[in-house]
Amino acid sequence: MNIIEIKDVTKKFSNQLALDGLTLDIPEGRIFGLLGPNGAGKTTLIRILTHITMPDSGRVLFHGHPLEAADVENIGYLPEERGLYKKMKVSEQVVYLARLRGLSKQEATRRLKEWFQKFDIDSWWNRRVEELSKGMQQKIQFIATVVHQPDFLIFDEPFSGFDPVNAETLKQEILNLKAQGATVILSTHNMASVEEICDEIALVNHGRLVLNGEINEVRRRFKQSLFHISVANNIDTSNFPTDFQIVKKTSVGNETSLNIQILNNTPSNQLLQYLIEQQYTVTAFNEILPSMNEVFIKAVQS
Amino acid sequence: MSKIPIIIEREFFSRVKKKSFIVTTLLMPLMIIALIVIPVYVAQKTDKDCLVYVLDENDYFINKFADTEKVHFAYPSGELESMKQRCIDGECDAVLHILSGSQSNQANLYYHKDPPLSLKGRVTEQMDKILFDRTLMDTFHIDLQKYEIIKQTSQSSVAAVQIDADGQERASMMLLNRIVGLICGVLIYMFVFLYANQVMRSSIEEKANRIVEIIISSVKPFEFMMGKIIGVALVGILQFAMQIVLAVVLLFGVQFLLPTIFSETTVAGPDVASATAAAESMQIQNSSLFSDISAFYSFPFTTLIICFFIYFLFGYLIYASLFAGLGSATDNETDSNQFVLPVSLPLILTIMIISMEASAQSTLVKWLSIIPFTSPIAMLYRIPSGVPLWELILSIALLIGTFVLCVWLSAKIYRTGLLMYGKKVTWKEIWRWVRM
Missing domain, CATH: 3.40.50.300 (P-loop containing nucleotide triphosphate hydrolases)
Structure with missing residues (x-):
């Protein structure tokens, strides 16, 4: 109603x-x-x-x-x-x-x-x-x-x-x-x-x-296939697949946090699969939605 | 249900409860009474008994001054300088030295301590009288008694009688008509400006306060404006009524407490040197003003009182609604001035024209009494002298019509103006709002 x-x-x-x-x-x-x-x-x-x-x-x-x-x-x-x-x-x-x-x-x-x-x-x-x-x-x-x-x-x-x-x-x-x-x-x-x-x-x-x-x-609606991942390892990102573009990387001790943008409409599960194949211990995996601030700016500028 | 009563209530009580309301309500009558009473009181207070030594170089004035209740004359012999010294020593209050020869109508009044204000006037008055008698006797060989007879037998009496269109006669008092008309006009002028201005100031304040948007989301701008105008009108009527009652009470109170002031005013009045001329002319006017009782009773009191209220009310309503509209168009009082002057010009001009002794029957005043923006003052000025009924009806009809038009116009300006900020508004802009 x-x-x-x-x-x-x-x-x-x-x-x-x-x-x-x-x-x-x-x-x-x-x-x-x-x-x-x-x-x-x-x-x-x-x-x-x-x-x-x-x-x-x-x-x-x-x-x-x-x-x-x-x-x-x-x-x-x-x-x-x-x-x-x-x-x-x-x-x-x-x-x-x-x-x-x-x-x-x-x-x-x-x-x-x-x-x-x-x-x-x-x-x-x-x-x-x-x-x-x-x-x-x-x-x-x-x-x-x-x-x-x-x-x-x-x-x-x-x-x-x-x-x-x-x-x-x-x-x-x-x-x-x-x-x-x-x-x-x-x-x-x-x-x-x-x-x-x-x-x-x-x-x-x-x-x-x-x-x-x-x-x-x-x-x-404004999401950009951006994901946040945490692993309990040190990650070598130099040979990451090209579809997974690293936006941000922070390491604290043995913990690594990554913000990754998935390109070419690759399913997000492939990223998870890749990490598991590489023997990393995944502690967090979630999609980052754009903030309302970003949505606002994008919507107004378009 | 209309919310106008709620708005009237707030506008009324928020003003009446203010300290400034009580202060001005009390202060105005006090000031008016003080203006009347204090000069008389002061003149009386300083009016002590005086002893004047007269030194006449020609000896003509010796023993001719008459002692009065307040002034006593003595004629000791001696030189001017020694007399002056005796004055300084406090033996007398003043020395009147009348010059010799052809200057015998001229004199100097020497004093040491300030004598009463009235002394010079009283001495002059007596000298005038002595000189007048001398001229009567020496030049015309008439003594004072004969003169009084001439004066009385040569007095005439002219009564003004007004005839209306039907040939009916009405004893008329031209001066009273004019004075009453002028007083009514001035009262309306004061009321309109004082309170219409309050309406405008309050509109500006509400806009500057930013409370206005909350209010007009609850009530229609028209209701808000009308509530405000009526609320302020009630404040004005209450204040006016209180002031009149208070002034009357004060006047009686003063008369009761200080009866001597008023009983002696008529005696002392002409003697107060500076006020002599004015007071004397007033007395003459007063006596002729009410000389004819029938003229007094034929005065159109009922018409005057009814019309006073009609013009008083609608005159205020017209200007208050215009001022409310214009107040809403500006954010501050400085900006509002550009609108106030053109709108109030008709009233100012009318008051100027009638105070310049324009005849109530003149064509100009007649037209001013029909045009709505000037009629509240001009018509009131005319009514005591008689106004044809059709002119009165036309004038009132136009007045009420204009009021409706002004409220309609102002409501349009008000509606748009209230939410318009930070822009200096022009007449052109206001006209656009009206057409919107």
């Missing part, structure tokens, strides 16, 4: 085509990485999904029906350019934002108290936003994004400005949201975090969908 179905969406700004007939499905209950270089159209797409702007043509379905204004109460959005009212008290601020998302004042206050206890920040309740550090403000913004318990969340560069400890907390919270059944769109340039938490990705460039699918499947 798809929570979002984007069908042939086009959006033009004066003389720039931001989205060019984009079609994309976002399956329910997964963490979905939205990737793309700067200016690819990600922000425009997100603003269409959050009902801030309307597409010029095409349709967006949310839970199977056309996305409408009332649906924003079921959407949580943490924009890349995010801020808070500096002079307002932290609690008043989040309650206000939650009320705009459809919660009652009492319900918003109750849920906010739970979040404050969870993050152990009760003492911030009556403080003004301007008294908080940037990291603290980010936490408040995160709470404001999720307090109305939406089943669809969009995080645009959520980790920017977070220290490693807080970034880890945030990562865990996003995984928690998924565990509770929410669907999360994560738009980021931080490919390591994409690999860590995303189930699926879509890569957008020049307003078009370039790449889409389950993350490991996508990485497999």
Whole structure:
């Protein structure tokens, strides 16, 4: 079941085509990485999904029906350019934002108290936003994004400005949201975090969908027959068969590690067979999939 | 459900709870009252009893000065220099030396310690009167009693009566009409600028704060803008009302605590040298202003009050929506100035024109009172002098129509402008957003 179905969406700004007939499905209950270089159209797409702007043509379905204004109460959005009212008290601020998302004042206050206890920040309740550090403000913004318990969340560069400890907390919270059944769109340039938490990705460039699918499947599509081998011997690589090109070799004591690229579509089993024939003790043999970073660069450059 | 009430609530309370709101609400009436009371109070406070030695080279003024409650005159004999010394020694407060011969209408008032501000005025007043009497007697051979009779029998009374199109007569007070009209116009001008500016500043701030994207992903930009405009309007109305009540209470309080100030103001008023002319002319105006009770009652109070609120409200709404739109187009207040001036020019020009004593019946003012951007001020200026009903209806209809148009325009600018960063926006660009 798809929570979002984007069908042939086009959006033009004066003389720039931001989205060019984009079609994309976002399956329910997964963490979905939205990737793309700067200016690819990600922000425009997100603003269409959050009902801030309307597409010029095409349709967006949310839970199977056309996305409408009332649906924003079921959407949580943490924009890349995010801020808070500096002079307002932290609690008043989040309650206000939650009320705009459809919660009652009492319900918003109750849920906010739970979040404050969870993050152990009760003492911030009556403080003004301007008294908080940037990291603290980010936490408040995160709470404001999720307090109305939406089943669809969009995080645009959520980790920017977070220290490693807080970034880890945030990562865990996003995984928690998924565990509770929410669907999360994560738009980021931080490919390591994409690999860590995303189930699926879509890569957008020049307003078009370039790449889409389950993350490991996508990485497999970009694999280069690169294998990692460890043997408990010293290897003489000078007379290795030419189909097995050594990319990297490291030796520690009697242990040797090799990264080998297999050429000419030679089956990987032949490499293993060769090593066994040579009486080497194989301790590890696995395929190296390209990192999302490499996939990104390749996909964008092609 | 519309989210406008939630936005109104925040816009209202976030402003009302601020210290600056309380301070300005209290300070404004205090300052106005202080401006009225302090000069009078100071003048009175320094108004001690004075003894003036008169030294007249011609001996004409001897024993002619009349002692008053505050000023006493004495005529000791002696040289000027010795008199001055006696003044320094504290024997008297001042020495009035009247020059000789053809300069007998000129005098020097010598003093050592600062005398009350009013002393010079009081002395001059008496000298004028003595000289006037002398001229009456010497040149025209009329004594003062006869003069008073002439003065009283030669007084006339002219009442201004306005006739409307149906031939109905209405006692009119041209001056009062103009003053009331001007005050209403200025009040509207102040309200519009003060609070429409707040709407703009707050739009700019939200953009600079980057909170705006979170908000407009929850509410429509139109709802956000309207909530803000209405919220600020409520703040303005509350602040205005509080200030008026406070000013009235203060005025009564001052009168109660320091009754002497007001009871003596009329006596002391003309004597305060610098304020003499203004105060005197005010008194003359006041007396003729309310001389005709029927004129006072024929004053169109109901129309004025109703129209004041209509023009007050829609004038603010038009400018606030325009300012909100333009505020959203810029990232900082410096950039916003290029838009503020052209938009506020109609109001500024109107206030200039009516304060230059333009007649409320002139063609220019008539047109200004129909054109929506200037009508809030110009129409209020005209109403006390009487306005044909069709002109009033046309003006209000145009005003409301313009308000709808302005909100529609600004909502378009607002929607695009809020998410536009780092670009200096031009009028051309804004026009493109409107057509989008």
